[in-house]
Amino acid sequence: MKHAVLAALAALAVTACSSGGSGMGPSGPALPPPDMDGDMDGDIAAPDTSPCGATQMGYLVGQQVGEVDLDSLSGNIRLIYPDTAITEDYRPSRLNLDLAESGVILRPWCG
Template sequence: MMRWVLAGIVVIGLAACGGGYQRDLTYREMDAIARRSTQEQIHRPPPDTCQMAAHQSLVGMLGAEIDRAALPESARVICHDCSVTMDYRADRLNIDLGADGKVTRLHCG
């Protein structure tokens, strides 16, 4: 008798934890969800951890005209053919100069 009571409690517990009905997704639906998630991750803008947005006005300016006092403390100006360390620091603003000495892009790292 005790065995039947225990089995009944287990069945009732499983039924309560089962939740609502949920249909299985087809492979096409799962593929569409995965593709949408991948596209969202690819096109998500990178976080602005180095105040890059505040210094976008530097793009196109000559490197010699940059007011270094107005830049964040850890910022670095990288000339066209200069070598730099490959260490990554999310709070560091990198200012890349082109062959003509003008700022071509800004990026964190």
């Protein structure tokens, strides 16, 4: 009798711990996360949280500003060379490009 009770408790414990079903979620198999940027190569780009798009302009760092097609970049763009006086007004939609003396882009930022 004691063995039958232990066997029943063990069976109950095993069924309580099982996931119940075929390993599928409540509505079927789990789906992969959606592709946020729409391309089909499997890379998911982080959404751009900067109002001027600066987080997506990292590819410009290290390039000569003269070799970049600034007209292809949308919006208001300000080139900032060293020791250049700039206004202090903050415009979230303006893309600022910090440049080295040589014209190499050092940092894109909004403001």
